[in-house]
Amino acid sequence: MKKIIGQLKPYVPEEPAESVKARLGVDRLVRLSANENPYGTSPKVREAVLDYVVNNDANLYPDGNASALRAKLANYWTVEENQLVIGVGLDEVISMVNKTFINTGDSIVISVPAFSEYGLNGLVEGAVIREVPCIEATGQYDFGAMRKAVDDTTRIVWICNPNNPTGTYESVEDIHKFIGTLPDNVLVIIDEAYIDFVTSVAVPTARVLLDEFPNVCIMRTFSKAYGLANYRVGYMMSSAELANYIQTIRLPYNLNTLSQVAAEAAFEDQEFLRATVRQNAVERDLWEQTLDEVKATYYKSGANFIFMSVPNVEALADEWLAKGYQVRRGQRENWLRVTLPPADDGVIMRSVLKDYMARQ
Structure with a gap:
């Protein structure tokens, strides 16, 4: 052990x-x-799932590539299909990221309080977790302090936006400025699990940063606003190179067919x-x-x-x-x-x- x-x-x-x-x-x-x-x-999810169950048996493995869902997501986000990693909720994606990129002695920088899975999965892979307190008065990220926590050992910086549990939203402009100060070999993973709920700006997602920074990854989930928590579907967008590294350790057939069908139907019901x-x-x-x-x-x-x-x-x-x-x-x-x-x-x-x- x-x-x-x-x-x-x-x-x-x-x-x-x-x-x-x-x-x-x-x-x-x-x-x-x-x-x-x-x-x-969405009632369309129930219809799609019931239709699949009525018309199909369960003796065959699911589409290991989640091809139909992958195509819909790639088209919506204007990315190539090989830029997507699809997992059993973001929990699996977070685990795969750490398994792929963390070696013993590497460091990870997170703002606290934070979603516990970032630090937990890093610890399992032997990382040193550097916790940077959020700004006490507002709950916002202290990007200046986070930059100081980054050094030659740092492999990942996590940004949860809006942050769990504080609920605070960081502007794309502020995230952009922060990323611009970091070494190119530090991955910046932006977890947008709750981004659909942001109404304070017209375009809250940091999707645009994918085109500028090859070290940026963006995570999304169907568990929250789409109401699919029980079906466990999450995904990450990154460069094709980074996604390919992660795909090498992804378990075959990780996402069952019912989850794929549910996610497709949910995504269509905007x-x-x-x-x-x-x-x-x-x-x-x-x-x-x-x-x-x-x-x-x-x-x-x-x-x-x-x-x-x-x-x-x-x-x-x-x-x-x-x-x-x-x-x-x-x-x-x-x-x-x-x-x-x-x-x-x-x-x-x-x-x-x-x-x-x-x-x-």
Whole structure:
């Protein structure tokens, strides 16, 4: 066993919903701790999946190249098909990136708090993780400090945009300036899992940087705005050279056919995506207005969640849980990450928040 494995803690899944409901005596549990899409999945996905199941057996392996999905993505993003790496969620893609490019003793630079998989997969491959605190007041990336953390050992810099868990969005211009200061042999991987939710700018994606910087990679997922968390489909765009290196270690048949069919159908239903983004933006505004009203601390979000803090925040989380609303704890002391719920649930949760703050 690798020595580092004995030092890591295994991922502990959330308590099953039925178990939580029984323990709390509630009839309904709304999970707002995993940043899933509370508006469900495009009905076109259900139709496509059912059609496939009815008309096909499961005795054959899936298309190992995910050819149809690959062609749709390449056409949409105006990249070559060999510039795409498609994985079982971004978790698999992140793992493949680290396996491909990290040697023992290399360093990885991340802003913290951050998505834990960046550091975890780096540690497994023997990397030194250099954590750079975000700007405390705003939650934004401290690009100056991140640049200072980069040296001759650095192989990867991770940029999650909008960032998980802070929800903050970094402009393409600021990312461009930062990348321009880095050595060419440092990979900059921009994780845009939540980018569809950004409404503050017309074109939030950093796709354009792929054409200028051969060391830039951009990750996207179907798990969030497209509502396909259960189907586990993520992908990365990069130069053909970098993608080819990763493809050499990708497991054959990694993405099953149902996931491919679901992703194709979801990608074609852009109206479902737009409706999700519209509803999320309305709720995000209402939450930020309420948080301002009760004088809570939070970061301006471009995502489908808000990172917030109030006095004795665990007590607030418990009160929400007693009402059937489960939020994410433990990513920073005395902070919560709240996936934005649909309108009716938002009214209830904000009412609980107001009552709680009135007692503080």
